[in-house]
Amino acid sequence: MNKLVSRLKGRSELGLAALLGAFGVIVILDAMSLNVPYSQTDPVGPKTLPYIVGALLLVCAVLLAINVLRGGHGEAEGGEDVDLTHPTDWRTVVPLLGAFVLNIALIDTVGWVISGTLLFWGSVWALGSRRYIRDAVISVVMAVGTFYGFYLGLGIKLPAGLLEGVL
């Protein structure tokens, strides 16, 4: 058991292989559930490509798992603002995702101006800015600005939500 644990340590990429495998299985099962009579005008049918894609995903999943178990690993992507010397900073990512999910939950009820303000302010906070007043002012300006920009400039009416009638 311990041996298994030590073998799996640092091999989180296996999760990605599992995900690929799951995708492959889903694609193939979904294609099998399609019920299409053979047609002279469409000999290929809607099932062929899903089978090919599903097979490709399954083969990649297996090869990736083997590759990772043998010590292979994908290289994390670099970039101008990316510092790979420190590990994934979950204390930034989780609040960021929180702000994102909050926006999804709120946008249809409280409206874009409020949910967008929270999204921007929350993201800025998560990313480490602590100038609360300035951040809040910029957030409100961004949300209100895009609301009117989309409405007047593009004719897209974003939800006003609670502020219906005010805006």
Added chain:
Amino acid sequence: METFDLLMQGFSTAATPINLLYAFIGVLLGTAVGVLPGIGPAMAVALLLPVTYSLEPTSAFIMFAGIYYGGMYGGSTTSILLNTPGESSTVITAIEGHKMAKSGRAAQALATAAIGSFVAGTIGTALLVACAPVVVDFAVSLGDPSYLAIIVLALIAVTAVLGGSKLRGFSALGIGLAIGLVGADPVTGQQRLIFGQPLLVDGLDIVVVAVAIFAVGEALWIAAHLRRKPMQTIPVGRPWMGKQDWKRSWKPWLRGTAYGFPFGALPAGGAEIPTFLSYVTEKKLSKHPEEFGHGAIEGVAGPEAANNASAAGTLTPLLALGLPTNATAAVMLAAFIQFGIQPGPLLFDSEPQLVWALIASLFIGNTLLLLINLPLAPVWAKLLQLPRPYLYAGILFFATLGAYAVNLQAFDLVILLLLGLLGFAMRRYGMPVLPLVIGLILGPRAEESLRTTLQLSAGDISGLWSEPVAVVVYIIVALVLLAPLALKIIRKRRPESVLLGNVPQTPDETAATDDDGGVANGYANGDNDSDHDKEHDKDTGSALPEHAGSSGGDPAEPAGRHRSDKIQNERERS
């Protein structure tokens, strides 16, 4: 002369005040996203897609073209002043460009980059004008079997030739193809992969997927590894060049253009390989080889020209065949689909006004870029001081807004989040995003061609190779897949890791790959070179500055040098 007339008509469309305004907005935005870290032209176009719904398609594409070319100019500014290339195509520029900047010649480096980009962009666009109609004439004579073969070639080439690990590339391609399957089958109306969700019947909106993968995934990834220490920017005055600089620059510009355009036009060309080849060539031909590694102007002029010429080259398959070969072209193709314009060989016939106005705007945009980049370089460099929390929060904010504005439903934001997390995981585990996006866009078209082909042959599978062009293209596909494999097996007798599409794992192995990378031929060479560049891209942060000063005679030197940094980085980490 017909082409010339059409081009002139294109100019008259592109030169209307409103279209000039969009071209100007495009080049400004393009330069800005090129300079700004963490955001590139592909992401910028993706973020703008929802906003451009209500625009005239011609105006929208004129703006996108400006962003595309502008990103190239802006990218070189960052690599020279900061030594942190944002796009993989400007990695090589950083090698000599940053050295020049450090030794007080930033102005000349920026000038040769901007003027070289202008020269190459203009010649490249002229070549596009000359080549595209020829390619179209050839392509319209092709039937579905050949067209299918060409799509397969594009998919395989982007996946197998670019990037470090083929296995991870094909995994990404599979995911992209699977996402492309979602929704009602266009022929039978059968619903695939919708899991009972009525909102999925029309398929996943390409805009939402592109924004998720390019913007949300990238912003989350950078947030997870945000560099907390500010980087040192080299202050710069107005770019200018002396007589000697002109003398040393003009030939590299032309040679770089000659490398860049054909590679850009190839299905898996990209800008990485030609910029690298240009660097190596200039180093060999230079009268001042001793300056290489200490800031040789030829090492900036050549790769910068190659980079821009390849951008023009990329537009040839995009406009003439409907095949995207890099991320920005892929998003632009998504834009065509979004506007209900059918990309492919018939585009020149069905939308001549749009296509020629777009091409004319490339000439205009390129000139505008020279004008705003030469005098204003110090202003652009100031953009680098934008506080990072605002930059990345802004990307998430506009990604959300754009994806929501497409259909005004929160469900799209859930898709955006899920695919954004997928994009995050792909960056974490070194899975390239380009095959995913290309697979998503080309998958449905490949399926359509496949079904028409076999319909014509009444289900006989030999219909797939019933045209000579199709046979030739499938042979090329086989070569792309097998040649590097065969070469590696012969050379290293390490077949097992090659079969797995393995990235070399130990420093010794990587060093061994380098030694034969520079002089090999054919696809194997391309493969290795793109590996180098990608590697460069990976940990440029601390990599180049300390070591770029050491010099050696080996053509693969920049890569080799870089490997030693990688080793060092790994040591520091452990």
